[in-house]
Amino acid sequence: MKPFHYLRPTTVKDAINALASAPNARFIAGGTNLIDLMKRGLVAPEKLVDINSLPLKKIEQKAGFVRIGALALNSSVADHTIIAAKHPLLAQALKAGASGQLRNMATMGGNLLQRTRCPYFYDTAFPCNKRNPGSGCSALEGINRLHAIFGFSEKTGPPTCIAVNPSDLNVALSALDATVVVQNTQGERRIPFADFHRLPGDRPDRDTTLEAGELIVAVDIPDAPFARNVHYFKVRDRASYAFGLVSVAAALDLDNNRIKTARLALGGVAHKPWRLFEAEKMLVGQPVSETAFRQAAEVAMRDAKAFEHNAYKLKLAPNSIRQALTLAAGIS
Incomplete structure (x- = not known):
């Protein structure tokens, strides 16, 4: 793991500004995926911006929707009375998604950004378009037992990537028509969940539609008749x-x-x-x-x-x- 600078801002504004000042910087919360990527040399940020001191942990009922702060722990969300009463599907997905130890560290915002577990992505001995665009997809002719059956196009040539999104939380939030709330230096932006994650297309290295310097601050789930x-x-x-x-x-x-x-x-x-x-x-x-x-x-x-x-x-x-x-x- 390469050396990096470490910052711990206490406001959302300071966190966003810290990232904006360094092109090769990353936010870190629970770190349950990011640290793995750093240890394997897949990412090497020059600066880590620790956002755990930000006030983004609330789970609360709003007018017409439930808001979950991006730093709410997966365990806290899964066991929360509001989630149990209004969105039990979300609680079920979280409890199916990881061990108790991981749920006690992983955050909502971080879970949205989980990277694929495709073995060719993690093994730098193999070409991987997600890791190095244009190098090829080793899974196409390799061991592709875990890989995609939807969402790739062959109209202009072979698929660029057949890796899958690994998050159980994301599946439930997709079904529940959630919205991802992000902030940047210009203010707030709301992204419908259907538009948050990308298909590989010609940029398989990009998993989401987040722009550089944007911070996930919350997830909103609209009230719906799916409590039973x-x-x-x-x-x-x-x-x-x-x-x-x-x-x-x-x-x-x-x-x-x-x-x-x-x-x-x-x-x-x-x-x-x-x-x-x-x-x-x-x-x-x-x-x-x-x-x-x-x-x-x-x-x-x-x-x-x-x-x-x-x-x-x-x-x-x-x-x-x-x-x-x-x-x-x-x-x-």
Whole structure:
């Protein structure tokens, strides 16, 4: 790990200014991902701006939405009474996403920025477009068991990156139509969650639409009728802490066993959380039934494409969607 300067500002303004004054600087909070990247030599910031002293830890009900400060610990969010009452899907995703020790360190803002766990990204012996744009994607012809089945384009050539977003939190926030609140030297900017993470395109090195010098200050989740019929379903190689092969955030608003509104998002299948808008539309007005859930899963998988080692996801993903919907609806 290379030497770096360390600052600990106490105001949001000072933190943003500190980053703006050094082009190769990084914010650090829990550090559960950033420190790994630094140890492996994947990033080498000349300055670390520690933001843990900033007043960004509140979890509070506002008019029409819940605001979660960017420095709220994942454990605090998962166990908070407001989240349990209004957004249990979020609590389920957080508890599925990491060990207790990590949840006690990781922050909301940091979780949004988790980098992929693709082994070719972490191993500098292999070419990787995400690490070094233009060098190639080793996963295309390599061991791609964990990789994407959605969200890459071959219209202008081979995919530039088939790595997946590793965050369970991001999947739930996608389903819940969250908004990411950021600040920069010019003021505040609000980013709909659907626009926060990027597909690889011609810039696979960029995971989000954050601009240089911007600081995540909060996440807003609009009030919605998803306090009861929800389920976060995660399939992984082992029951203990592990990143998901496929995960599903499912939320239903039911009226006399008929679906008024549905929210669905997939994890472990794309460069960003993969929202299933067409499947949601198909479910509206349908009675709760295995038939409706099977049809929704079929709609969800229309554009999926597998590679040599991850073809199992073409079966695992729709099965997981059906299971998540079944559990969310309370069908035994």
